[in-house]
Amino acid sequence: MSTDAVRMSQWPSEQPYVIPVAPGPDVATVTIDGKEVQVPRGELLIKVAQDHGTYIPRFCWHERMKPVGMCRMCLVEVEGMRGLQISCATPVTDGMVVHTQSPGVKAAQDGVLEFLLVNHPLDCPVCDRGGECPLQDQTLAFGPGESRFVEEKRHFEKPIPISETVLLDRERCIQCGRCTRFASEIAGDALIHFGGRGSGTEVMTYPDEPFSSYFAGNTVQICPVGALTASPYRFRARPWDLDSVETSCQQCAVGCRGALESTSNRLVRLLGVDLDPVNQGWLCDRGRYAYEWVHSDARVVTPRLAREGGLAEATWPQALDAAAEALRRARDEHGPDAIGVLGGARGTNEDAYAWARLAKGVLRTDNVDAQLDDGLPAEVVLGLPRASIDDLDRAAAIVIVGSDPKETLPVLYLRIRAAAEAGVPVVDVSTHDNGCTPFAACSLRHRPGEVATPVAALAEVLGGRTTGSDADRLAALVADRDGPVVVVLGRPSLAEPATAAVHAAALLAAVPAVRFLPALHRGNVHGALDLGLAPGLLPGRVTLDAGRAHVGAVWGGVPAARGLDARGILAAAADGRIRTLVLLGCDPLTDFPDRPLVERALAAVGTVVVVGAFADAAGGHADVVLPTTVWGEQDGSGTNLEGRVQRLARKVTPGGAAMEAWRIAGELAARLGVDFDLELTAEVQDEIARVAPAFAGVDAAVLRRARDGVVLPLVDHADEIAWGPAPLGAGVSWEPIPAGADAEPVPADAEAAATPTGPPAPPVALWEWRGPAEPAPTVPVDAYALRVVAARTLYGADRAVLESPSLAAFAPRDAVLLVSRTDRDRIGVADGDRVRVTSARATVELPVVADARIPQGVAFLPANRAGAGIGDLVDPDAAVTDLRVETLR
């Protein structure tokens, strides 16, 4: 007995504790309910059956998670195997004969459901899930008609909040473990777990440690009963009253696919749709709940003009005339360079294109920038070889430079994490421990401002040009792995110029088979850059000179020379060189790192035209406000960080008189004597396909039919397109039972046959950039100071968060200085104490908090916070910012 025990404990447990799922290349022939199908051997029976039109009921099994076999609902009969088998944990073998509807199976399904319902309260009339509940649906389809259970049901206190937005009803829970498995397996935040045993089993959090995961909302979506509900949606609607469209989230540049739902012209919910190459069904909570800002009371929905005593309502003709007049006066009196356009990264591709045409084609100014000095130079972003998100899964290595995807691109973080779990080595290059550090194969740390130093060494190793013990270890990780090296490249800190990051990009661009995913975060920033809302560039990833003839032929001309970027525009405005400034759906006062410069610019500039949804974007300096429709209110398309163009859908009617930004551009152009001749979104899309080289072939017809969108340029990705409309809701992750569960799979759309014959190549060669880049200066370390890293966190004082009550309620807003414990103790204060912080530029008071992720000598400033912060302390022209910290005494 004891020998056995010893042997057991020494058993090499290479075997994972779940059933391995590794469909191999071999094909197995399986007979399911008399129908013979060819399937990959080793694939799970439940999946095989589903793919071939046989729906086996299930609760615990989820396509994107490992099988666990907890609910027993998916029992089937396999000839030759004793008893019934759970099809979610049975890999198929050749010659398997399966019955999913035999009397034995039906009796088992009946029994399993009867047991599940013993403890289920059946309070469907007051349950959010009622009407779209897998338990309800499957009971109707497979369960007993009536209950034999006459005893008192168990009772728990309910609902209990397990996070800021998730409520748990333990009476309804059927212990399928989808939520707990999601938390540990997919999100990596194992903050919920089963507690107790038997009928006392319940989902629980650790006391005082709520389920504060950025991804908590997904558990509500995949819960097969109403045990988990989301406070923002709770009791807002019944499923049968909801109207739904498929669209892409625009809270960050990942562009997760979702089903946007409304009732009575109010958005009430966004559900993740399973778009295989992008979000695979998941959303982050910011994306999930930020639809609320669309209905913010702070939005402006009628045009405004500055009158004495503030902004007064005006008619569209009055406001458009005033804006056009300000633009014309600036151009005619001071030249095109007296006009600047900031923003455009939150609109659609159509908005970006029309504004690029207005600014560059009509007004001939190149002072246009969609980024607010918080990203990377557009030439670098557009000129590097682009990776797709799916490349992460097949990469030789993933290198994360200068960004924390968990904070800025949460669902990309899930994809990186999944790739790492599957064995792809992740190299995390950062100033401090971040979201990717726990699963990184190798973490390289550097001082703020010096990201190029470790990257130079890394590029040598990845290029196979150096050896040494550390290098060998890293090289061994990457060796024997085919596939690209995927670099997730972002701006390491807003407290330093982009110089070091650009240098790092140039070093990595020399690595063989390298591809980049630019970690710019703002919703449609890639669409805006692709369509020319950046200095020196024209729509379609070409420079002014390269595209002059092709684009100019349609536009009638383009600017003569490269203009100013966002910092240059604001500096020129502050100096009086820019007379009319257009703010195109941007918030420079909160988003531009150098707030004093924005304030000086807005005060100095002659006319400020706000084209957006919030009149206070310009502080009190707006002269004309042209209200725009926003995400969820207008059709169009958006481009994500891999260059995937996806359709965006209108779900609700805009309030008031708001107009699409591209239509406003057309109206202004008409007043300046140019007729865009664009009336419909589709016409803008067709013009983009004609004018913008990178969009060659991506016209309205293709966008309408490409279910998963189109990756630019089409000529390289045409064979990846999935033609045909997605059946709405089919990809939604809680898997409603498809109509006619045993029917043939829906045939591809008839239009699919009409695949374009050979996608057109871009008419102008697309811009490429591989360097060279200047190294950033190295600043000697001041041993008495802390060097600043400033970066965004997911929640903060951002417009979309502040105007979404569910997020604003718990998002941290106030500025704070995070330091290492050693540094905090050296300063001699307790967490939360205010200290006096002095940089070369200013002295402010801030609370200081110790954080285990921050190394000694570094101070982390969350960038999107209200109050004193980076806007005051950081000198954007300095290579780095050092802070002296003193106690207040």
Added chain:
Amino acid sequence: MAFSGTERRRAEEIVARYPQSRSATLPLLFLVQDRDGWVTPQGIEDVADFLGLTPAVVLGTCSFYTMFKLSPVGKLVVSVCTNVSCLVNGGPQLHEHLRREYARSDDVFIEEVECLAACDRAPALQINYDFHGPLTGEQAVDLIERHRSGELTARTISGTATGGEV
């Protein structure tokens, strides 16, 4: 508070027995249970910290097993069987007798348990997981008192000889 130097060495030894450190959750919980007298929140956090798990996972695992006590139980855990063989031989009465006797005791914890697989000794009980029986109420109280006085030595409340070593 985290593990002391000795505890840490012990914990490392335990973890080394398993291919995955997570497998050491239960033995480490016994370690902290013996250290603190019950599985305190601090104990859970120490184990979680040491194994790189979240406290929620450790608490969830811990709460599955009745041998982990999530509230103070004193020095002696007396488990009285009231399952079939003991039921017909006076197990419930034995349990009731002990429960009343030690209702206000801080160091003796009386619990009712399912079959201990000691039917030949019914009514049977365990004192810190050592079997005793058959016993009348008075004999049981006498036995417990001899443990309390130190005349008899029991294992720890985790059922280990020395604490933590399982």
